[in-house]
Amino acid sequence: MNFQIPVQTYLKSKPETLVNFPFNDVSEVYKVKHKMFAILSESKAEVKAEDGSEPYWLNLKCDPDEAIMLRDIFPSIIPGYHMNKKHWNTIILDGSVPQGEIERMIDNSYMLVVGNMPQKDQASILLHL
Template identity: 35%
Template structure:
């Protein structure tokens, strides 16, 4: 898995845009203006921050050494995932989709319907 495959997956989801609001080093993916994934562009280690249900976030950190509390984020709601090859691409994509779904769930109903 590489940064381009993460980018392609994020952009395949309805209503997603990519931005650089924190400068040229951090790529941010938003759904209807709300952040669901951040990733450094130039890093020796592919990694990303994704939103996560708090109970699931704790569980994933316990099971997977490459899942850590969200770097520079609310550690209750965000995980940092290191992409080292120890976690399958399918599982990583499911966590990205979980983050997307959590953000969509928090949008107004009319926006949720727009995405369907």
């Protein structure tokens, strides 16, 4: 099963989200007001999903304490690949993390980024939530 399609749809549903490809043609960088909150990319290792396909990887910003807890709970959540490992997690989209949990982590990543913006930028985004 292709687990990145529902993730892409949910990421794009966040207010004022833009997608670009600064690294290559397949790594999607999701930004709100030019600040990155997610990266969706092809598999970085020879890891297979439950159906035998190569899973996509999703990098999300995360509270440092929660990041460690999530890594302890889910084997497919690892320290952020090519990111600050204290503040970012990588979720291997192999079907082992429930969609609702992935959406919760996306929401948290988005709000961590929005919460660090100037008040006027926050206000324009929060109106749409």
